[in-house]
Amino acid sequence: MKQFISFIIKESKHIVRDKRTMLILFGMPIVLMLIFGFAITTDVRNVRTVVVTSSLDHLTQRAVERLAASEYFTITASVATPQDAERLIRGQKADLAIVFSPDFASKRQGMQFIVDGADPNMAQQWTNYATAVIANADASLVNSKMLYNPQMRSAYNFVPAIMGMLLMLVCAMMTSISIVREKEKGTMEVLLVSPVKPLMIIVAKAIPYLVLAFAILTTILLMGRYVLGVPLQGSIVWIYVVSTIYILLALSLGLLISNIATSQLMALLLSAMVLLVPIVMLSGMLFPVESMPPVLQWISAIVPPRYYIQAMRKLMIMGVGIGEVLREVVILTAMTVLLLAVSLLKFKTRLE
Amino acid sequence: MTLKYLIQKEFLQIRRNAFLPRLIVIFPIMMMCVMPWVMNMEVKNIVVEVVDNDHSTLSQRLVQSIEASNYFIFNGLQPTYQAALKDIETSKADMVLVIPQDYSRDLTNGAHPQVLIAANAVNGTKGAMGNAYLSQIVTATVNPDVADIQSRVSTLFLYNKRLNYKVFMIPALLAIVMMLMCGFLPTLNIVGEKEAGTIEQINVTPVPKWAFILAKLIPYWLIALFVIVVCLILSWLIYGITCQGPLWLVFVLAMPLALFWSSFGLIISNYSDTMQQAIFVMWFFVVMMLLLSGLFTPTRSMPDWAYATTYINPMHYFIDGIRTVFVRGGGMQSILHQVLALCGISGVMACWAVMSYRKNS
């Protein structure tokens, strides 16, 4: 037991002494939360609009006034021909041009939006908003209710994703590197030959990272709640329980990588290529899984963070009970058991 | 003259590495084959359920028009709002449309009854866009006047007529591939020499600082060049997407960016003691610059303080510029500003890379 504790202390010292890495580990979630919470939005805002009209009849004028008054659009210019408008858009001076036909008021002809379609989502949103503003659609016809996220803040979507990414990074990447480093430096030989059981070495190595992971998790939750105002709808206990399963899963992945990798460089690249890229790309963190082609959806089915992020979105933001995320929890648990078993079986107690 | 030998050495080392040559070839190919499919933020397959408390012809027409829309997946009627909400909670549905009792009658009587649209807005974009389209359908079905206006509006999407997300993302992918290749590999380079001890041998030779650093930058420049050519060819072969503007401008933009990333990598490498440290610091900056570059979200929607950071973010200039050239077909005139900014920033970084390498402490 004394050996075990001194092992943990030693491992913690390695972590704490590397100031720069510590700074990044705790700076990362904070900065990410701030960026996702405040800097990045897909809100329609400051859309640079050009009006193309030859005669300003009263209806056209009213439409333009309405556009200008709305918080979404800024009228930057008024030109005579659609060609001029197009030139402005191509030169990145405008995003949207609205062409009114000369006799717009007479109801015989309509208008045309010329939109910079480079970003399809934004292009569609701009036209939707512009149509709504110009039509002055009777808002009273529809009562819209945005469930769970009334202000449609992207932070709600991303807080669980940040958790999924950082916990994986800390547990899998750092554990694997710390084990491989001992192999590379030759200390592993001494540890293996010592009377300490190999399993104990592994467990002792994992514990500081486990603690670190919980610290980061707590930081994110606190930041989310008090700085970003993301509500914690679900039960805190279950959030921690599911996170624990996920952390264990990440730790066993790290152990597995350390069994395969022979050098720190390889462990780094393996974790970056095998873990980080799929997590960011295929877990539904940034890009919705349902928009992917079926083949990629199947692949994403074996990416563990996908289930964790899904479960956290439901638990934290939607506030559903544990019953609704049972499927995700079962899958995560099964993956954990499998990975842990494989990595412990594959753990080498000799050098070969 | 010494430069020649140093560059030769860097290439030999890259070639001898068991992993790097494969990485340099396979990585961009993988990225180009898979990522355009993944990096798709298109909102589709929104599942809608309807709670019809009215049971009138109007409400049935409403249901029919939802069913007919190819934007939504209609998941049937639910007896109560609670039942529908349950489906949202279990992720079986994304939106619910509730038509109140006597909706049709109130409407003819001149009252202002409202339908309720409840959308799962955890993903804000999805919620907002679904809501907008569903509102449009409701309005068009119920209010013929508005339908009239809508019918008179036509929309012309420039540059990307079919609103293909890949057109938007492929130029951005160039930026990501270059960032990963030219950013991470040099980051590991000098720390690697520090850990191997070879840097000490170099430090006692009369090799000029700039030559040593330049010899490390040039190979990554060439790698970037190679990677871009591969990506452009694949984009044409697989997706049929080609550069709309003059092709040479792509390289005019890419070269300073490659210089920026490799210099940045070397700077971090110079200041780091271990590979792990170097990678973590690099990763931090990569994520930061990527998110604030406008690659995923429009920079103009950012609050002012965040927008201010884009002035020093080379990724922002590159992405702005490459989209103008690649998608909008802009010429040198329209990206002059971006090219100048990129050259300026990368020039400063290259100088810093030379200065931060110390042969004598």
Add this chain to the structure above:
Amino acid sequence: MNAIEVNHVSKSYGKVKALDDVSFTVGKGEVFGLIGPDGAGKTSMYRILCTLLKPGQGNATVDGFDVVRQMTDIRRRVGYMPGKFSLYQDLTVQENLEFFATLFGTTVEAGYDTIKAIYSQIERFRDRKTGALSGGMKQKLALCCALVHQPSVLFLDEPTTGVDPVSRKEFWDMLITLKESGITIMASTPYLDEVRRCERVAFLDQGKIRGIGTPDEILTRFADIFNPPGIDHDQGSEVKDENVIEVEHLVKAFGSFHAVDDISFAVKRGEIFGFLGANGAGKTTAMHMLTGLNQPTSGTGRVAGYDIRTEHEQIKKHIGYMSQRFSLYEDLTVAENIRLFGGIYGMNDADIARKTDEVLERLRFADHKNDLVGSLPLGWKQKLAFSVSIFHEPSIVFLDEPTGGVDPATRRQFWELIYDAAGRGITVFVTTHYMDEAEYCDRISIMVDGKISAIGTPSQLKERFHQPDMEHVFIYLARQATRSSD
């Protein structure tokens, strides 16, 4: 019962046969030496006995337990110090020692008496990070970590590489004390004086046991390998009366600690100058200042006529340097390394190609021109590194412990190369822990506690301190150290 029994053990890595039908026994409480050149298979043998590797064929027992089947029993009762025993660089000296003590189920207090002789030398640095210690100091700490517990069998794979003669002597005294308490010790070493302290030695070469017997038997039988004839060197024939290195009152301080404390000396053109000192006496720091890697805190110095403070890039054009750590590119071939460094010093392709053939011819390396440097044995690497460092015909070459861990025969070849270079007028500035090598130098200085405590020709020094050989001179002076080092 024997403590170690090895029966017909073989081990191959792919096509390379590391061990080929090796058999020997070691009695309880015996000090057994396993000696042989680099790459002979010693490390594989240790790893098999420590259960880190499985033998390919044959079997072995340690303390009566089989190395394959009874892994846990063996691990509970052996101690092992690998050749590259690595400490945790970010932990302090004290923390490292405590960690390893706890790991082996004991405490520093309990083992203190055993390690006192060596640990007392580094104890004053107990709160310093291990990464900040000099190479020899780290090795001493590693010795302490390995000896802090008292296993029944102790395996030591070249434990004293890079350690100064005084500490090596103390270390072996400690081993003899351990033996008296019944511990079986199996050790390997490139130092002949250490080989002589074993009771029996086995000579391992290319995976085969060539002979087992008392040290004297083995050393006589294989005299051509272990005890090559000395080298004739007509002293001073090339030395000109012109100083190429002049140092006055040179100081390098790290905080309040003066690593180099006011040293002054001069080296003449064409001289072979031995720069000796205990681990951490400040040799490497002084050398770093002379080669322009570090700025001096105060004092002046000129190397090849240039000021070390302001003209270090000029100095670098006129010197060669070979560091403690092997520092050629292991992933380049022999020819590519030579070409790179030739190119760095501004030679052109034709000159490089011509000289490369010349150098390889002299080293008898021509067949290995296109081999990766990483695949060469240590002794070859060192000879190559030396040849590369004088490839551009510098006026001075600095060698920092160039022969650490190399067997006697190879060391002798190395010194032939040094004489060859000196014969061509290159001044050689060399540090070493081998006192027989010190005798080869024209003039030597001995550094103690950051100061030069003696300087002169080997015979002058022996006379002055009334000692029979350099080893005794060194021990006599180093024992006067007050600060133990760094």
